[in-house]
Amino acid sequence: EPFCRALPKVELHAHLNGSISVATMERLIARKPHLNIKHSMTAIHKGQRRTLDECFQVFKVIHQLVDSEEDLLMAAKAVIREFSEDGVRYLELRSTPRVETNTGLTKRKYVETVIEAIRQCKQEDVDIDVRFLVAVDRRNGPEVAMETVKLAEDYMLSSEGIVVGMDLSGDPMVGHGKDLLPALQKARNCGLKLALHMSEVPCQKEESELLLTLPPDRIGHGTFLHPEVGGSWSLVHKVREGNIPLELCLTSNIMGKTVESYEKHHFPYWYKLGHPCVLCTDDKGVFSTSLSQEYQLAASTFGLDQEALWILSQQAISCSFAPEAIKQQLEKRWAEQRSQLL
Template sequence: LTYCKRLPKIELHAHLTGSLSDETVLKLLNSKLKCVHVNLPKSAEVTIRRGHRRTLEECFQIFGILHYLIDNLETVKNITRDVIQEFASDNVKYLELRTTPKSVPNKMTKKDYIETVLEAILQEMKTNCITVRLLLSIDRSRGIDDAWNTLQLAKEYKTHEIYKNLICGLDVSGNPACGNLTNYIPVLEEAKKCGLKLAIHLAEIPNEAETLAVLRTGLVDRIGHGTFIHPSSGGSQELLYYVQHYHLPLELCLSSNVKCGTVKNIEDHHLAHWRKENHPVIICTDDKGVFSTSLSEEFHLCAEAFNLSQNELNELCITAVEATFQSQHEKQKLAQLIQNELKSCT
């Protein structure tokens, strides 16, 4: 674990709300308790500790509780600050955060929410040794109109005078059992026309028809989870073909998948199949708070389960650079930084 902590890491799949640490959730609970007199869960109930499991449905209930706690701009600023500082102190050098724009009547609009997150990102980049970018999330359970609205907001902030360099794309997430991603393809087409990159949760649960329809469009830039894509993990040759054809990096979140039960054990994780194919994989946390983990711990789990050497761990850090949603010039700079840090690591 010490070596994994020292590694200069890149995090490409982190949902803001799911990344809240116990400390941050406790602060939120305490300030909520000052305002309302209801029975709220203890912090431990919104995190899933080592060895414990919850179904995907139960995880989505946890997000509901967290969203209930994040109901004003001061809180949005504080949680964004805490999450960035925690990634920075885990030696994450580049972070792509993702979040679903939210509004609370009389308290904040979606624009307020986004601007507060972006402002906190700018602030934290000044004082921490980390580069942060933002993806706006489309929540597939909220319907197509909400998705168009999220795209509109992303377009607006992508050309915003102050924040334009911070928004790099869209994420599509939300409960995979809700809705059908095929209906969202027109939104994704429009997003690509506007220069937004797309990271899409695909095949998190078995759904070959939907996954194939989305992959065939050629619009996807990165895949989140992709658990049921490889033929050896319940997918098919055709799905594998498209992922390889478009050379789509996979954002893999070991603890998340095992704790939600979409993968039985770490040793059975589809990461092994993709490594055999020599296909680019990125180790990510997904929701470091909810799943009670850190990026260093995910690297450590991966090293233990698949017997990875220090060189192989270094390679994982380097592979991630190419998968970032940055310009070629920015990638070169980041690659240089990672290489330099790796030298002092070994």
């Protein structure tokens, strides 16, 4: 739909390695023919569905393809350009720093390379403002989490505002938020914003209660907060009281089988309450989607008109971790474009 593409958009939940497009993936596969990776192993195509577990297998394959500074720089720059081409004007990219011994990639180099990709895109006048959320993979436990927080803190201070916060992600069936709480508290105390995956699968009720004591600045998914699906009223009330924005990824939840169908997604529940909801892609490469497609899907499934889509996109600005001055610039830009679109 041309309207959804032309609509200026804000993307707040995008995992770098899950966002790599088919075209970039082909280049990466060609660089490493010995791995014998086929494209069907790195993306889930339209109409297909996998369990969340199988999705995590896909990330393992992608990580084999993106294992050097050079790969990472190329992939990150391409992802940023593609978001810009789709009409995204503000992007928060998240990624987990990784060590790759065979290429000499360290966690510091990893973070620096993502920052470098963001800087290069800016120099090349790609029309998008990009920030970086350093991700903690819950599978790696509390010590690695603490180490990642320290890394994020260092770069928050030295990246001229590019590193603004942290993400908590990784297989929700592994590890417990309780063990990661001290690291997340430390992150919060040093001024890093927190975007945490919460209640992504059933049975995370206690963990979500605990994480809400921080509290996080935004929640990823929140699929199972409601008591009808195994959450609780206490969780719903706390999220509402705190007015904590939800990052909602329609296609990802359908393809990852945590939600049965688009119609049954939790978006309309929160949207009708007037709760801040931000449409996001999660992994535009793995789930073969784009942010304009997600807006289109929300429109067709839940009957949102162009005015409603506009407001949804504009409200995402205030949910971002951008500094106030940037938020004001974005608001101004949105206001200028409104008359051309509606």
